[in-house]
Amino acid sequence: MWAVALCGAALGGWTTLIAAGVPDADMFRVTVHTVAGALFLVSGIVAHHRRATNKVGPLMMGVGIGFFSEDLQLSPVAWVHTVGQLTLAASGPFLAHLVLAFPTGRLESRPQRALAAIAYLGAAGNGLLNALFVDMHARVPGNAPGLLLVTDSLVVEDVMRAGARAAAIVVSAGLIVVLARRWLNARALMRSLLAPAIAIMLGSGLLSVVGLVFHEDRELRATFVYVYDVLFAALPLAFLAGMVYFYLGRGAVDRLLRRLRDPKEAGEIEDLLARSLRDESLRVAFLTGADPAGRDDAPERAERYAEPGPFGTHREPGLVDRHGVPLDVAPSQVVTPIGGGGGVGAHGRAVLVHDPLLCEDPHVLETVAAAAGLALANRSLAAQLAEVRASRARIVEAADAERRRIERDLQDGAQQRLVTALLKVNLARRRLRHDDPAVPDVLASAAEGLTAALAEIRELAQGLHPALLAEAGLAVALEELAARLPLPVETDLDPLPKFAPNVESAAYFVVAEALTNALKHAEAGRVRVGVRYADGVLAVSVSDDGRGGADLAGGSGLQGLVDRVAALGGDLTLTSPASGGTTIRAVLPVDTH
Amino acid sequence: MTPTDLPPAPTGGGSLRVVLADDSAFLREAIAGALRGEGVDVVAEVGDVAGLHAAAAEHAPDVAVIDIRMPPDFRTEGLRAALDLRRERPGTGVLMLSAHLETRYLFALLDGEPRGVGYLLKDRVAGIDAFVEALHRVHAGGCVVDPEVVATMLARRPDRTGFLSARELEILGLMAEGLSNQAVSDRLHLAPRTVEAHIRHVFVRLDLPPASDYHRRVQAVLAYLRRNDPPGNGPPK
Numbered sequence: 001m002w003a004v005a006l007c008g009a010a011l012g013g014w015t016t017l018i019a020a021g022v023p024d025a026d027m028f029r030v031t032v033h034t035v036a037g038a039l040f041l042v043s044g045i046v047a048h049h050r051r052a053t054n055k056v057g058p059l060m061m062g063v064g065i066g067f068f069s070e071d072l073q074l075s076p077v078a079w080v081h082t083v084g085q086l087t088l089a090a091s092g093p094f095l096a097h098l099v100l101a102f103p104t105g106r107l108e109s110r111p112q113r114a115l116a117a118i119a120y121l122g123a124a125g126n127g128l129l130n131a132l133f134v135d136m137h138a139r140v141p142g143n144a145p146g147l148l149l150v151t152d153s154l155v156v157e158d159v160m161r162a163g164a165r166a167a168a169i170v171v172s173a174g175l176i177v178v179l180a181r182r183w184l185n186a187r188a189l190m191r192s193l194l195a196p197a198i199a200i201m202l203g204s205g206l207l208s209v210v211g212l213v214f215h216e217d218r219e220l221r222a223t224f225v226y227v228y229d230v231l232f233a234a235l236p237l238a239f240l241a242g243m244v245y246f247y248l249g250r251g252a253v254d255r256l257l258r259r260l261r262d263p264k265e266a267g268e269i270e271d272l273l274a275r276s277l278r279d280e281s282l283r284v285a286f287l288t289g290a291d292p293a294g295r296d297d298a299p300e301r302a303e304r305y306a307e308p309g310p311f312g313t314h315r316e317p318g319l320v321d322r323h324g325v326p327l328d329v330a331p332s333q334v335v336t337p338i339g340g341g342g343g344v345g346a347h348g349r350a351v352l353v354h355d356p357l358l359c360e361d362p363h364v365l366e367t368v369a370a371a372a373g374l375a376l377a378n379r380s381l382a383a384q385l386a387e388v389r390a391s392r393a394r395i396v397e398a399a400d401a402e403r404r405r406i407e408r409d410l411q412d413g414a415q416q417r418l419v420t421a422l423l424k425v426n427l428a429r430r431r432l433r434h435d436d437p438a439v440p441d442v443l444a445s446a447a448e449g450l451t452a453a454l455a456e457i458r459e460l461a462q463g464l465h466p467a468l469l470a471e472a473g474l475a476v477a478l479e480e481l482a483a484r485l486p487l488p489v490e491t492d493l494d495p496l497p498k499f500a501p502n503v504e505s506a507a508y509f510v511v512a513e514a515l516t517n518a519l520k521h522a523e524a525g526r527v528r529v530g531v532r533y534a535d536g537v538l539a540v541s542v543s544d545d546g547r548g549g550a551d552l553a554g555g556s557g558l559q560g561l562v563d564r565v566a567a568l569g570g571d572l573t574l575t576s577p578a579s580g581g582t583t584i585r586a587v588l589p590v591d592t593h
Numbered sequence: 594m595t596p597t598d599l600p601p602a603p604t605g606g607g608s609l610r611v612v613l614a615d616d617s618a619f620l621r622e623a624i625a626g627a628l629r630g631e632g633v634d635v636v637a638e639v640g641d642v643a644g645l646h647a648a649a650a651e652h653a654p655d656v657a658v659i660d661i662r663m664p665p666d667f668r669t670e671g672l673r674a675a676l677d678l679r680r681e682r683p684g685t686g687v688l689m690l691s692a693h694l695e696t697r698y699l700f701a702l703l704d705g706e707p708r709g710v711g712y713l714l715k716d717r718v719a720g721i722d723a724f725v726e727a728l729h730r731v732h733a734g735g736c737v738v739d740p741e742v743v744a745t746m747l748a749r750r751p752d753r754t755g756f757l758s759a760r761e762l763e764i765l766g767l768m769a770e771g772l773s774n775q776a777v778s779d780r781l782h783l784a785p786r787t788v789e790a791h792i793r794h795v796f797v798r799l800d801l802p803p804a805s806d807y808h809r810r811v812q813a814v815l816a817y818l819r820r821n822d823p824p825g826n827g828p829p830k
Contacts, residue, residue: 408667411662411692411693412617412667415692415715416619419716419718419719420617420619420623422716423620423623423624423627423718423719423721424623425719426719426721427623427626427627427630427721430721449619
C-alpha cells in the first residue's frame, strides 16, 4: 500500500506541475487541489495503517489518485493528455464508494453495490467517450491532441455530458438516501463517526444550491468555488477522524488492557469499556441460566428478543444487568460473551451488550471482552478469597473459643471436684488416726465427688466428639442424640453408608446445634430430624415448631456451622420466619470414593 | 511436692482468722471444714470479689485465701482483688490459689514488698498440713511460693549467659523448694561447706546480703527469676 501511496504522491507532484504550467493558471486553486489530493492520500495511508482490514483507507487513496489523474488532460503531451481524457472524472466513483462504505469499508446491500457500479461505469464510459469524441486540441489552443480521437462530435459530447449528469444525479440521490437512512437508523456511536463527513457534504451541497442561485454574480461564484475546494480538501480529514476515533490505536488498547488487569466490579468495567470503546450504550449484563457455551447465534438471539420492553427496547429473557434487574436491550444491540475463562458472575454468565458497530473491530472486541472476563473473575475470586479468609479466621476463633471452654469446664468442674475429693480423702486419713466415727461419711462424700467428676469428664468428652459417631455411624448417633433430647423428636433417616469423618461430624453437629437451639431458645414442642442421601449429596434438616425469628448472625454456634459446612463445599440455610418455626438445613457434597 | 524440711512455722497467740474466696461452693466448704478441723478460724466463705471486700472489711482477717479465677469473667479477678486488698489493708496476708501456674501472676503479687504473700497451686489445699503451715507462714509475714512454680521457671529459663553455674542453679532450685543447707547437701551429695560456698556466691551475684532464713532464700530465687524474666512478660496491668 505504501508503494501505491508513493506512486500517488509522484503523480500528484507531476500533475501539480502540469496544472501550474497552464497559462493563466489559478495558483490558489492549483494549491488547494494538490493539498486536497495529498490529504486523501495521507489520510488513506493513516487509516490503512490503523486497520489494514478496512477498505476505507484504500478508497481514500483511490480518491486522491483519481483526483490527481483528472488533471493529466491539461498536459501538452499527447499521451498524457489522452490518459487525462480517460480519467476525466476518476475521483467521483471512488468518493461515492467511500461515502457508501464508510465506516465499515463494506457495501452492505444490493442498492449500495448498484450505486457504486453506476458510479464506476458512468465515469469509465464518460472517460472513454471523452477520449473518442472530444477533441480539446481543436477547441482550445495549446492543448495536446487526443491519441484515441475518432472524430470530434458535439452531439456525442452532449449525450455524454447528459449521461454523466444523469449518473451523477442518480448516484447523488442514492447517496443522500443511503446516508439519511444510515443516520436515522444509527445509534450514537455511528452518528459520531458520520457527523464530520456529513457536515462537510451538507455544507458542499448547500454551497452548490447557493451557487446555482447566484450563478449570475461571477465574483461571488468564484468565491463559492474556492470555499468548495477548501471543503473538499477537508473531507478526507473528516473520514480519517471517524476512523481514528473508532478504531483504537495499539496504545489505547494497551492502556485499556492495563486498566483491566486489576480486579474490577461489573460497573467499573462497564464505565471503562463504554468510554474506551466510544459506545455509551454498552452494558455488562448477565445471562441467567443461559447457554453456558455462550454461542453467538443471531437467529436465536432475534427470537429471544421477542419480548417487548418499554421505549422501543426489547427485554431479552434471562438477561439481567449487574444489579440483577432484567435488562432492556435495543433491537439493534448485540451480545458478546465475556470470555477469559472467568466470565461467570454472581448473576450468571457475563456478556457485553453493545452497539453492533463494535463488531467491526473483532480483534479488539474479543481481546477486551476476554480481559474484562479476567477482571470480573479476579474480582469474584477476590471476593471469594475474602470470604474464605473471614471464614478461616472465624474457624480459628471458634476453635480457640472451644479450647477456652474446655479448659474452663475442666478446671472449674472436674478439677475442683478432684481437689475436693483428694482433700476429703486426706481428711479421712487424718481422722482415721483418731478413730473418728465420721470417717465413712467423709469417704462417702469423697466418692460422691469422684463420681461427679467422672460424670463431668464423660459429658465433656461426649461434647467434644460423640464416640458413637465413630463407632456406629451417623444414623445411629443421630437416633441416639434425638432419643436423649427431652422433647418428642421425629426422625426420618435414609439408609446411610459410611461417610468421611469430617462429613459425618459436620452433619452430626448441625443436627446437635439445631436441637440445642430448638430446646434452649425456640421453646419448641416438637422437632423433626430428616436425613436424605442421594446422588452424592447428603442433606440434613431439623425443623421445629418453636418461636422462629432466629438468624445466622445471632448465635455464634450457627455461624461456626456455616463455616464448617462451607469448608466441605456445602451450604447451610436457615429458615426462621418471625411467625414461628425454624428449619435448619445443611447440604453436603459427599465424595463417594 | 509437699514442702519438706521447712523451718517451723511461727505460731501466734490465738487462732488464725481466715477468709476463703473461691467460686466453687463445694470446694470452699471442704477447705473450710478441713481448716476448722485444724483449729483455723474460717470467719467467712465468699464466692466473688465483692463478697471478699465486704468480708475483709467486716472481719479484718489475718489471711485471705483467694482463687485467682473468679466471677464474672473468670480471668484474674481474684488477683486484682488481692492486690487491692493488700493496698487497702497492708497487714492482711494473701494466699493466692491458682488452677495453673503463671509467673506473671507471681511477679504481680510480689511486686513491691513481698511480705505476707503466697502463691500455691490449688491442688495444695488437699495436703492439709502443708496448707495450714503455708497459711501460718503468710500470716507471719513470710513469702510462700509453690515449689513447682520455681522448678518450672528455673527449668524453663536455662541461664545461657552463665550468670550462675549449673550447680548454683540446682542449689537455688532446692532452696526455693524450702530445703535447708543440710538438706541440699544431702540431696546433692556435697559437703555442707561446698553448698554454703555456692549459696554465698549466689547471694553475692544477686547483690543480696547472705542469709539463711527461708524468706530470704525465696527472695534470692525471685531476684534471679526477675533478672532473667524477658521484658514484656511483666505483671498484667
